[in-house]
Amino acid sequence: MLPALLVMALGAVLLGAALGFAAVKFRVEGDPLTEKIDAILPQTQCGQCGYPGCKPYATAIAKGEAEINQCPPGGDEGIRKLADLLGREYKPLSAEHGVEKPKALAVIDEQRCIGCTLCIQACPVDAIVGAAKQMHTVIAAQCTGCELCVPPCPVDCIAMVPIAEDISNWKWKYPVVAIRPVATR
Amino acid sequence: MRLFNFNGGVKPEPHKKNAAGLPIAVLPAPSFLVIPLHQSIGGTPRPLVNAGDFVLKGQRIGAGDFSTAGEMSSAVHASTSGQVVAVEERCMPHPSGLSALCVIIKPDGRDQWIARQPFDYRHHSPSDTRAYLRDAGIVGLGGAVFPTHLKISSGKHSALDTLIINGAECEPFITCDDRLMRERADAVLRGIGILRELLNAKQVLIGIEDNKPEALAAMTAAVQSSNQNGMAVVAVPTRYPAGGAKQLIRVLTGIEVPHGKRATDYGVQCFNVGTAYAVYEAVALGQPLISRIVTVAGNVAAPRNYEVLIGTPMKDVMAHSQPLDDTDRLIMGGPMMGVTMPGNEVPVVKATNCILVGSPKLFPPPPPEMPCIRCGECAKACPANLQPFELYWFSRAKIFGKAQEYHLFDCIECGCCAYVCPSNIPLVDYYRFAKSEIWAHEREKESADEARERYEFRQLREAREQQEKAARLAAKTAASRAAALAHVAESHPATNANQSAAEVSESASAATAPDQAAAPTPAELIAAALARARVQATEAKNTTAPTAAQQAEIDAIEARRAEIRAQAQPHLPPDD
């Protein structure tokens, strides 16, 4: 009986020491969890989650301060991925933070732009070019569709236009199984 | 010569007899040509012509944009002389049925060529030769339309062991390469000779399926009369897909190109016979790629091969073969790999090797899909050595990561697995779905990464600006304080420090106050702008009717631009 207990105790001590050593020796710098969460977030930087960008939201999730269902652009798929990563329960998108929409791009009506630069200051990814009293325009390839530039515009000349499907972004559809009437004899 | 074997494959009914028996008929220009600008990978070329322009046969009408993926995309040309009636979106020969930019030409009937000059590749650098082939619009004519100039980028420096010329043409119904080799073997061979020199290849193997004895005989005779060493015509056993690049390489050389490697890593490169012919026409005759041989077969009274101008609507080509009454669809390509066209108005493009006319009788709707019974037939038939049932399972369940682990992207969509599946599962449809989903995810990921970078950079910049502003402010107050102190010290040498400090703040506020009064506040500025905008909104004019001052500014900028352009001119690629 006693030798068995001793062996078990010794094993526990040794394993504990090994684990403690590994924890010190192989500690990872930075916060890899935040990075991993940030990699899943869509980087729209729209702030609908209640944080001033995707990174702050990722940090909040990592700290356990935020739910995983607050990012509308990430949508259902994003929530599922976060749930997978964090081992948390899946939840539908919280309605108070918004709804999932197809991705759109901001388009400035160049005829009406007064060159106030307010939209430039609002854009989180510097996707608008222009200068004071000069007409502004959106670099389509860089616009994330966050809509943050829309409210500041004093003359309401920014519209969100959904991205149209063309040959380069067209996708094969999920094969549908045609339902056919059963042959009756 | 010892031949090797590739795994799997199937032997569908060939259906080649009728069309292969007749010589190639050269079709006249249709009433309108619809030439899509995007015909091969590497970005859409930008149009070089406008509506109303007159173009000559062989004139370049679209070229790659050199600022983006320019050197990738191959040029497109007017297939005949005539007038450009429009540059507009038209329905593409693509399963989506979506439109893309096309140049519409009304032929003038004169069929007048540009000045054609042979290209002396022996006296040009490899990069010049590549640029020439790109500008001549040469792409792979086997169906994949990969730009040819990108495949010879190894240049003259690194020697190639084996140049493989693909004349296997394994897919049922299609006979365009067969006819080409029978009728124009010498020209094909000269094209092969040019490719061989460009690639510096030690040996050339021309692989032709053994069900084409006439083509084999014609090519063998041409090789013999050309006196080329190390060039052989090889009859390969007829088995679909012997014409797949990897499969033909395997059969002829025994080399199995593994996952993630390319044939060139093993000193092998593969070109289609049609491509060799196009290279001959471009280099020896100075003719860009403006036509190709197209098989019309299937549900037609007179199946045949035609030499068709690129841009000819498919219905015009089809009409020559008299489609039967019960025709219900057009397929571009063969029955195994072809895709159904959205309509019969779509034009023939460089990828169109066959217009397969379908009817419910010829291609009856498939029996209902049943569950996979894991019989493994598909794995036995797969020439790419994949496990199609696993790919199917993961694609169907949308577990794309797993599908990729099972090498989904090694699937050549040959359709062998679906052909043998006893459960009638349209396997390839699932793979196409999964592939395009994965591509879309990758595009999203790329743009998300870019957005993250730009967002972080902006945060950084804002922090820096704030710091700089604070520093500037601190420097300014320090300077004004010093100046005030000096001033105070001059006028009241006896007053103490406490007093002077009070005066400094007083004088400082006095100094800034008039400034503030003079400059309008931001709120006022915005109000003024709003008022201006209200006027503007009624008569939109920023771009349509600039004021004289704005116009002068624009002119000045344009003049500066012109100057810069003139300065840059000598350094630009010759194309511009």
Ligand code: SF4
């Ligand atoms: S809602 Fe989503 S996309 Fe928008 S900032 Fe928050 S995490 Fe980013």
Ligand code: SF4
């Ligand atoms: S342009 Fe507007 S919608 Fe687009 S990223 Fe900038 S702020 Fe967002």
Ligand code: SF4
């Ligand atoms: S052949 Fe069809 S039923 Fe058999 S394993 Fe493959 S997918 Fe399943």
Ligand code: SF4
């Ligand atoms: S379609 Fe793909 S999975 Fe099916 S047999 Fe061909 S290569 Fe294999």
